[in-house]
Amino acid sequence: MYKIYAKKLFNGEEILEDRVVVFDEEKIFHIGEDINDNFKEVYNVDFLMPPIIDLGSGIGLKEESLGRIEGDDLDEATNPATPELFAADGVNPYDEAFEKAVKGGSLISLILPGNANPIGGHGVLVYNRGKHILDMTIENPLGVKFSINTEPKSTYGPKGKTPMTRMGIAYLIRDTLYKAKEYNKERKEFSLGFESLIPLLEGKDLAFFASFRADDIATSIRIGEEFGLRMAILYGVQSNMVKDLLKERNIPVVYGPIMFPRWSIELKGLSPKVPLELISEGILTALTSGHPMFPSKYLRLNAGLLIKEGLSEVEALKTITLIPAKIIGKENLGKIEKDGLPNFVGFDGAPYDTTGIVSLVFMKGVRVI
Amino acid sequence: MLLIKNARIHTITQGVIENGFVLIEGKRIKKVSNEPPEVDLSKTRIIDAQGKMVFPSFIDAHTHLGTFPLEGTEMDADGNEMTNPATPGLRAIDSINPYDPAFKEAFESGFEIVFTGAGSGNVIGGLSVTMKTYGNIVDEMVIKNPAGLKCAFGENPKRVYSSKNQLPTTRMGTAKVFRETLYKGKNYYEKKKSGEKVDFDLNMESLFLVFDHKIPLRIHSHRADDIVTAIRIAKHEFGLDVVIEHGTDSAKIRDFLAKENVPVILGPILDVSPKVETKPNSFENPKKLVEAGVKVALMTDHPVVSIGYALIQAGLVAYEGKLGFDETLKLITINPAQILGIDSDYGSIEEGKVANLVMFDRNPFSVLSKADTVLLEGEVIIEGGKYV
Numbered sequence: 001m002y003k004i005y006a007k008k009l010f011n012g013e014e015i016l017e018d019r020v021v022v023f024d025e026e027k028i029f030h031i032g033e034d035i036n037d038n039f040k041e042v043y044n045v046d047f048l049m050p051p052i053i054d055l056g057s058g059i060g061l062k063e064e065s066l067g068r069i070e071g072d073d074l075d076e077a078t079n080p081a082t083p084e085l086f087a088a089d090g091v092n093p094y095d096e097a098f099e100k101a102v103k104g105g106s107l108i109s110l111i112l113p114g115n116a117n118p119i120g121g122h123g124v125l126v127y128n129r130g131k132h133i134l135d136m137t138i139e140n141p142l143g144v145k146f147s148i149n150t151e152p153k154s155t156y157g158p159k160g161k162t163p164m165t166r167m168g169i170a171y172l173i174r175d176t177l178y179k180a181k182e183y184n185k186e187r188k189e190f191s192l193g194f195e196s197l198i199p200l201l202e203g204k205d206l207a208f209f210a211s212f213r214a215d216d217i218a219t220s221i222r223i224g225e226e227f228g229l230r231m232a233i234l235y236g237v238q239s240n241m242v243k244d245l246l247k248e249r250n251i252p253v254v255y256g257p258i259m260f261p262r263w264s265i266e267l268k269g270l271s272p273k274v275p276l277e278l279i280s281e282g283i284l285t286a287l288t289s290g291h292p293m294f295p296s297k298y299l300r301l302n303a304g305l306l307i308k309e310g311l312s313e314v315e316a317l318k319t320i321t322l323i324p325a326k327i328i329g330k331e332n333l334g335k336i337e338k339d340g341l342p343n344f345v346g347f348d349g350a351p352y353d354t355t356g357i358v359s360l361v362f363m364k365g366v367r368v369i
Numbered sequence: 370m371l372l373i374k375n376a377r378i379h380t381i382t383q384g385v386i387e388n389g390f391v392l393i394e395g396k397r398i399k400k401v402s403n404e405p406p407e408v409d410l411s412k413t414r415i416i417d418a419q420g421k422m423v424f425p426s427f428i429d430a431h432t433h434l435g436t437f438p439l440e441g442t443e444m445d446a447d448g449n450e451m452t453n454p455a456t457p458g459l460r461a462i463d464s465i466n467p468y469d470p471a472f473k474e475a476f477e478s479g480f481e482i483v484f485t486g487a488g489s490g491n492v493i494g495g496l497s498v499t500m501k502t503y504g505n506i507v508d509e510m511v512i513k514n515p516a517g518l519k520c521a522f523g524e525n526p527k528r529v530y531s532s533k534n535q536l537p538t539t540r541m542g543t544a545k546v547f548r549e550t551l552y553k554g555k556n557y558y559e560k561k562k563s564g565e566k567v568d569f570d571l572n573m574e575s576l577f578l579v580f581d582h583k584i585p586l587r588i589h590s591h592r593a594d595d596i597v598t599a600i601r602i603a604k605h606e607f608g609l610d611v612v613i614e615h616g617t618d619s620a621k622i623r624d625f626l627a628k629e630n631v632p633v634i635l636g637p638i639l640d641v642s643p644k645v646e647t648k649p650n651s652f653e654n655p656k657k658l659v660e661a662g663v664k665v666a667l668m669t670d671h672p673v674v675s676i677g678y679a680l681i682q683a684g685l686v687a688y689e690g691k692l693g694f695d696e697t698l699k700l701i702t703i704n705p706a707q708i709l710g711i712d713s714d715y716g717s718i719e720e721g722k723v724a725n726l727v728m729f730d731r732n733p734f735s736v737l738s739k740a741d742t743v744l745l746e747g748e749v750i751i752e753g754g755k756y757v
Contacts (some may be wrong), residue, residue, distance in 0.1 A: 064641055064642040064643075064648070065642040065643075065644065065645055065647060065648035066645060067524075067643075067644055067645050096642075096648075097641065259639075259675065259678050259681070260675070261439060261671070261672035261673070261674070261675040262439045262440045262470075262672075262675075263437075263438075263439070263672055264440075264441075264442075265440055265441060265442050267440065268440040291641065292641040292643070293641075294641070295639070295640065295641045298639065298685075301681060301736050304735075304736030304737060305736060307736075307737060308736060308737045308738075308739070349688075352736060353684075353735050353736045353737065354681055354684025354685050354687070354688050354689070354734050354735060354736060355684070355688050355732070355734070355735060356688075357688060357689060
């Protein structure tokens with residue numbers, strides 16, 4: 001058994017002062033007042049919190065320091081509708097970015113294919129450390145990636161291939177989903193792509209619509225509704241402009257990356273103020289690094305920018321822990337609770353600030369930092 | 370006259386003054402002291418800093434503000450004229466769009482001065498500018514123009530010209546373009562200096578400033594061997610002034626750089642390493658270089674790292690990279706001022722320097738901080754977080 005003494009403990013719901021957490025490799029036994037026992041190790045940290053969860057990352061698919069061919073498996077940009085692809089088949093667990101992410105407290109990623117294809121394929125939920133992909137996997141597949149923004153246009157338009165317009169993007173998604181529905185009725189001839197969409201069509205999986213502009217977010221919602229999909233908006237730069245729609249339909253937003261230069265015109269409006277507006281409407285709002293757009297390692301600092309804009313520490317920290325966990329239906333990953341998973345990140349200083357340094361990481365009950 | 374009182378003054382060059390006073394007359398700092406200076410109160414505006422920290426304006430010595438847009442389209446990107454690998458005749462001032470929102474973000478975060486200009490698509494990219502981030506007309510915002518000639522080694526020019534199946538497609542090719550252009554320039558320069566008649570060539574004219582040591586070559590290079598090649602050709606073969614840009618693997622050859630007295634403008638660090646040559650990117654590099662005696666400044670390479678987050682990047686250098694608060698401050702004040710050759714006017718809070726001052730009520734390197742007051746040339750532009 002191990003014991004961590006935390007001056008502050010964020011358990012996913014609230015910040016408590018002067019608590020100890022007692023656990024072994026399997027689970028947490030005690031959270032609360034200090035207790036004395038025969039512990040293998042005792043640790044002290046300023047701030048203890050659940051793992052940071054980064055939804056919608058391309059970590060391991062677009063590797064660091066390898067350039068444009070060798071390390072790039074993010075976009076199979078040869079066919080705009082590729083539901084038959086699985087991120088788990090492209091992730092390189094030896095991408096240095098994983099180790100860096102762990103050093104920044106980002107322990108869990110939902111890795112999704114890139115934005116080039118209107119239907120990109122299936123995601124995989126992983127711990128950012130492991131001997132191989134099976135060792136890392138929490139759930140596979142999880143999430144289907146859709147892309148309604150300019151990237152499919154700029155990928156296929158110059159090739160003279162659909163889609164070169166937003167109408168073309170919507171057409172391709174609709175056409176594929178209708179065909180998958182038909183396929184599910186009689187299954188005449190085996191189709192890997194249509195087969196793989198059945199859990200989504202049956203409400204057992206979650207659609208991630210990558211869209212930035214408010215009109216694209218509205219299109220995502222329109223198409224999602226037509227097929228009765230459970231869905232979340234990824235990036236959602238201008239989602240404050242359609243917050244009523246998001247609120248009415250109860251659609252979560254995975255916002256960001258906030259600390260990203262607004263390179264293209266569809267990033268106009270990107271601001272830490274937007275998530276505050278969504279949160280005040282009661283919309284489930286998580287933050288993403290969009291890795292490799294922004295390093296997953298520093299997702300924590302994006303939460304700090306929400307605090308700078310006036311959000312409470314607790315609400316800001318939830319956007320990178322409990323809320324992403326809730327969005328994918330795995331609340332336990334975003335909490336520190338009795339009988340819960342022994343995953344922790346300990347900091348010297350504030351976890352959301354430059355002055356904070358990760359001092360301790362336990363993953364699945366094993367100390368990795 | 371303007372008097373700031375009750376301030377924690379980070380002079381940069383002369384330590385920290387608690388409860389200090391800065392007296393400003395016109396554009397310039399008249400006095401910095403820990404005792405109240407004698408002033409005619411009827412003619413002096415007094416700003417009570419209430420213990421806030423005062424810094425000289427921060428300086429980002431390598432950006433592309435106004436040449437690569439925020440919230441723009443590809444039609445607004447004017448940093449790389451990728452039609453010829455050697456274009457010293459280009460002048461970035463002709464591309465800079467001062468209405469780009471990045472200028473406002475820079476100014477509001479305390480970066481009143483930036484070096485900005487050409488990208489790294491060409492081996493020789495063009496003449497670039499040191500300028501203020503506040504203003505309306507680019508010519509009025511200039512501090513020094515031209516301020517340096519942008520050059521690039523390594524992956525970028527190779528990538529650009531490989532796609533056109535044109536030289537350079539190798540590092541040897543890049544060196545050839547660079548060396549050949551300098552030979553031609555030297556020849557042109559020497560002929561013209563000796564009164565010989567030469568056919569006018571705008572590209573060659575630009576190199577005059579380089580051979581006259583009025584501006585340095587600002588050489589983009591990440592890999593240590595590229596840095597050495599840059600120094601070998603520019604400094605050893607042609608005797609020119611060299612500043613290394615990016616220098617991602619410069620820590621590997623830090624003793625050599627210190628001996629050669631070549632400064633490094635390091636970064637961007639708050640970024641995913643996108644290329645093979647950026648692999649050694651780390652927040653621990655600045656400390657290694659500083660300790661070896663290399664003159665170092667930090668860059669955002671805006672828009673690679675958004676200029677609005679330059680202080681966060683610096684904070685990670687200070688804390689994660691363990692360089693410490695005071696040393697890190699130098700990397701965004703006096704060191705870039707010295708490298709840009711503007712340290713007689715900028716980079717520290719000293720008598721006689723231009724009164725570009727920024728005030729913070731908390732650690733400027735914190736994610737939570739925001740510039741409270743910004744003075745440009747003795748004029749209060751932002752006060753209490755709002756434009757006056």
